[in-house]
Amino acid sequence: MWSFFSRDPSKDFPYEISEPVPGLEATSVWTLHKAKKKGANEDVSVFVFDVRNGSETQFEVAKAAVKRLKTLRHPSILTYLDSLESDKALYLATEYVVPLQNHLAELSKDGQQRELYLAWGIFQITRALSFLNNDGNLRHNNVCLPSVFVNMAGEWKLGGVEYVAGATEGTGLPIKILPALEKYDPPEKADPSKQRHITKCSTDMWGLGCLIWEAFNGPLPQQSALRDLENIPKQLSTAYCELVGANPASRPNPADIITRCRKVGGYFKNDLVDTLLFLEEIQIKDKSEKNRFFMSLPPQLDNFPENVCKHKILPQLITAFEYGDAGSAVLMPMFKLGRLLEEAEYQRKIVPCVVKLFASTDRATRIRLLQQLDHFIGHLQAVTVNDQIFPQIVNGFMDTNPTIREQTVKSVVHLAPKLNYNNLNVEVLRHFARLQAKDDQGGIRTNTTVCLGKIAQHLHPQIRQKVLISAFIRAMRDPFPPARSAGVLALAATQQYFLLSEVATRILPALCQLTVDPEKSVRDGVFRTIKGFLGKLEKVSEDPSLRESMEADVHTATPSLSNAAATWAGWAVTAVTAKFYRSQSDTVKSTSMVSRVLSKPGSLEQPSSSSISTTTSSVTSMTSLEQEESRGADSVSDYDENNWDGDNWGEMETGQSTVSEPRSPTPAARNPDRKGTDGWDTEEWGSLDEEPISPPPAPSSELSSPGEGWIHTEFTTTAESPGTRSVGSYSWGDAKEDGSSLTTRGTGLTKSQSGWEESEWEPLEDVSNSTSRLEEARKKREEKKLQRQKELEARRATRVVSGGPMKLGAKKL
Structure with missing residues (x-):
């Protein structure tokens, strides 16, 4: 029964006290300990005064400090949490802090970061003293390095309030019971004649001067060391000299110090x-x-x-x-x-903000979120992405603003690893099919192809087999040159996902028709890609046992380390930003500049372009795609160095060029019976390549010839010109060179419902017949040349026979 009255009351203290923190020895009546709040993972600090080992005077000073700290509330003064007095000890709980001396020892010795931080810390202590002296009419009387602490946020907190007293003009100074603190006493303490000049802030301003010296030099060894100004910043030296002046009346008010040092060029600015x-x-x-x-x-x-x-x-x-x-x-x-932040903190603090932001209808907010997606996607759980974020993002595929659509397409690269089967293999691909076929922005169609290649490794193997080749072949028919380049390079970057039989029967025939593409950069990529695929086929032909290893990733859900698309970086085109892209040919770097101003959407802030890097894939060397901005039907603003992974695919030489949007097909080339594809469902992917193939439309008049250097072009627009048509409205039916039919002379490439087959190739003309026709044409040219020469000789002879000088104005033959 009596044990209840003899229990230690410290057990009711709601903090668990742990190891002591060094730094206050001989300069404080307290010992500082780390502690945690019971029942919560919250760090605090506990100041402990040992009643049994301390003197009565020290005990009174400690109790006065507790009482004073309870009543002082200021952002730059140590925050009081709780206290407890027992027979054994006096406990004072505050926010978690460490002594300033310990904190400064951990900072770098020099550098801009330290300079900025010291200015912020001194500013905080000056602000706390201004509060005490001017607002509270109090004097701290103990401003020095041991009385300042630093919390977790790096804020300097004024503690050591054991000697705080009312600020009465001309009163004496308190006697400090610890000899180690005497070196911080102002000179007027030993000179009674000067004590009548003491002001309400003169004592604390002397202490502020001591603190400034210690912040740049370390603990003060003796008072005479204050004369050393070597390490004091020049911006602060004038104010420092006033603070440690011998005359207490001349020391400035802390509010004046803040005002002066906050001006332009001041130390606190x-x-x-x-x-x-x-x-x-x-x-x-x-x-x-x-x-x-x-x-x-x-x-x-x-x-x-x-x-x-x-x-x-x-x-x-x-x-x-x-x-x-x-x-x-x-x-x-x-x-x-x-x-x-640590992962747990991130989930608690940032993720709720992200989820809330994605529900915003503000377009500027959505764009910034999508642009910054790579900074936080790694911290999002798959469940959160699929249930709360993706349903909001998917609306961006159908947004009327091109910037939203473009950024939404790009975001899929980061989202794909976390999306479930339905969201990735059904929803995303359905929107990709519509964008690639019908979007009126060439850059968005291009980026859709790029993105599809980058996420190929995450697609289900069966879906991947239906989708990739069909989608990339569709891109290779696009009238926008970068889109065709994207299709070619995407085939190379994802080559490990194709069966060799498909390479021979579908991919190579589709690539061959682009060998006559008007764009040199497209042709370069085509030839290198063809060589790579032919190299694979040749190796398997020589050693059929290699077939299994080359097709190892086709039916696997987890790609091997040789996966090319895994690190396929960069975007072919940034479709809406008002910038320009450049490329240069092998022979001419820059010959002229052409500009065209189109209308641009002004409702959104322009996103910045992406930077691109190069990596490698598994067969031959592949190219770094760097195109120029298009003008005409598709508006493209920014074209980056596009680095596509490919084993041993070498880099394509690039040069400055003009990429002009091919002209819209003539009405005769349009097929009104063509069915539109609103989406690529999993069943529809297999038929994407079943539409007739159209050769790239003829380049516009601004295009230089293939033998000439590409002209450097500058664009300042984001939207397409009036009257342009989406790629989905173009006829992909059979057309001859006149535009009425779609069979490409020279390639003989046609399409049917069953895919690429031998019977579907249009036979080429007989070589012997072609040679004889050429010979006949040559002979006719020679005959005309001889006839012309005979006529010229006859005219000369007539002129000689007539003789005499020619009359003025006569026609000279």
Whole structure:
């Protein structure tokens, strides 16, 4: 029964105290310990005063500190949480902090990051002293390195409040009971004649000067060391000299120090201080100010300390997004800082914001989300992607704005590994089929082909067999040159997924018809791709046992390490941005510049173009695709170096060129009976190549001839000109060269419902007949030449016979 009254009351203290933290020895009556709140994973700090080993005076000082800290609430003063007094010890729980001396020892010794951080810390302590002296009419009386602590967000907190007293003019200074603190006493303490000049802030300003010296030099060995200004920044040296002046009346007020140093060129005027102060006042800023601030923030974050970014800036960005009108501009810095979080923190803090953002109907927000997808997709669970995010993203495939459609297509590359069977193999492919066939933007059709090649490894093997060849052959018929290049290079990048029988009967015949393509870059890619596939067929012909290994990935759901499309990077075209792309031929780099201004959608901000890198695939060397912006029917704005993986596929030489959109087919070439394909269901993919094949339309008049260098072209547009038609409206039926039929002379390539077969090849003309016709034409030219020479000789003879000088104005033969 009596044991109840003798139990230790510290057991009721709601914090579990662990190991002590060094740094306060001989400079404080407290010992600092790490601790955790019971029942919660929350770190705190507990200051412990040992009642049994401490003196009565120290005990009174410690109790006074607890009482004072309870009543002081300021962002730059140590935050009080709880306290407990027992017979054994006095406990003071605060936010988690470490001594400033320990924290500075862990910082880099120099660099811009340290300079910015020290300015922010000194600013915070100056602000705390201004609060005490001017608002609270109090004097701290113990400002020095041991009385300052740093929390998890890197904020400097003023502690050591054991000697806080009222600020009365001319009063004396308290006696500090620890000898180690005497070196921080101002000179007027030993000179009674100067004590009448003490102001409400003079003592604390002396202590601020000592703290500044210690921030740049380490612990103060003795008071005379304050004369050393070597490591004090020049911007701060004038104010520092005033702070440690011998006359207490001449020391400035802390509010004056802040005002002076916050001016342009002042010590407190830097990116870190400006950023943190703006975030503290963000609720009173207007929307335009917020947008400018968030747009300028990402490049500055690299110079800020990681703990400040993670625990100070990021939480305020999230709060600004959730409870303010920060808008989509906050996304870029928020996702950049999200990479600093642990996975559990990311799931708790960032993922809910992402899910909420994808439900937004604001187009600018959706575009920024899709552009930043690679920064956070790795942290999203597959269930979250399929159930909450993909249903929102899929609406972008049908958006009327080209920028939304383009970014939605690109996003599939990042989403594909997390999508389930139905979303990837049914929904995505259905929209891809419609975009590739009918979208009016050539760049979007091109990027759809690129994206399909990049996600090929994630498709179900059976779906992959139906889709890839059909889709890439369709791209090779597109009137937009980069789209044809994308189809060719996609075949090479995904070559491990094709049966050799399909290579021989479907792929090579389709490639051969592009060997006469008007675009040199397309032809170069075609020939290299053909060589690669022929090399595979030749190897298998010589050694049939290689067939099994070459077709190993065709029916496997998990590709091998040689998979080319796994790292197929870059986008052939950025379809809507108002930029230009260049390529140069083998012989001429840049000959002229042509520009055309079309209309562009102004409702959306222009996204930046993607950069592209090169990798390798398994048979021969393949090319880096770098085209030029098209003009005419399809508007393309940005063309990047497109690097496609391919084993031993060498890089295609590129040059500056003009890529002009082929002209729209004549009405005679259009087939009104052609059925449109609104989507590629799994059954429809197999019939995509069953439509008639059209040769690429003739290039426009601005195109240089194949033997000449490509003309450099500059475009400033995002939308297609009026009167243009979508690729789905073009006739792919049989046409002859006059446009009425679609059989291509020279290739003899036609299509039927059953695919590519020997019987479907149009026979070529007999070689002997062709030779005889050429010989006859040559003879006729020779006869005409001889006849012309005879006529000229007859005229000359007539002129000589007539004789005499020619009259003025007479016609000379």
